[in-house]
Amino acid sequence: MPELPEVETIRKGLNKTVKGKRIKDIIIFLPKMVRRHSSTQELIRRIRGKKIVTIKRRGKALLFILDFTDVIIFRLGMTGQMLWSHPRAPLRRDKHTHVIIDFSKGERILFKDIRQFGEMCVVKKEHVEETLTMGAEPLHRDFTHETLKTITSSPVKIKNLLMDQKRIAGIGNIYSDEILFEAGIHPLKSGYLLRSRELKKLHQAIGSILNEAIACKGDTISQYRNVFGESGNYQNFHRVYQRKGENCHKCSTPIKRIKLSGRSCHYCPSCQKS
DNA sequence: AGTACGCCCTGGCCGC
């Protein structure tokens, strides 16, 4: 389940491997992975022969900036992977490889996705934002205490606020649980009930947890791998996520798990007060 | 407006 830290790790790997290179061809094995296009032919036509200027990230989306006007947007969904295959390596396509981007000398990027919730599309640079409709970037310098205060001025439960991509981009189920534990805030608390001190802790926790996870090269619960096929390490440092019944590291109270809007939600009933 | 829930989808796991 790639969230911001996993996508950021993949982005770095892509910039190490295929930045500045020209796309020789793109092969779509599963047409439904391509969204927002009348035909895959149209998408292929716009990508083939183009150079990748750089790879950026917006929330959980990867942006391949092409010369001169287009951008390829990839969303990895739950189980999407972007795997780099070095030049002259034998092609290893399994049934979950839905898209292959070919460079020269057999160098490739494989877009794999077991559950097929991922997607890709091509849009003009100036249409990226309106296509994604995402909120604030939590690691950007303009994500201030005031930004967070505005975002959380709502009766919506704080866990849902953090996961709402239109408010904050890139935080999913794992990191929202971890961030709320770190900030000592109960997941069911309404955003507008947060006191100034809690907002400050939440703002700090968003930065520290996401950066810590990036330093670990992401979180490998099951499917996540970076472009080199390597796992991340953050799963070894979970404070609450998938630790139902285990003791809280701070107070030894068993971690609770509840359902919220169809998603599992983990927290310490003692450390996280409503 | 906020929330619940179904849908897309596959693999892992459980019970028999």
Next chain:
DNA sequence: TGCGGCCAGGGCGTAC
């Protein structure tokens, strides 16, 4: 070495 049933959830659509 089955097999049915359930679960995981990102994002979106729909219903209340």
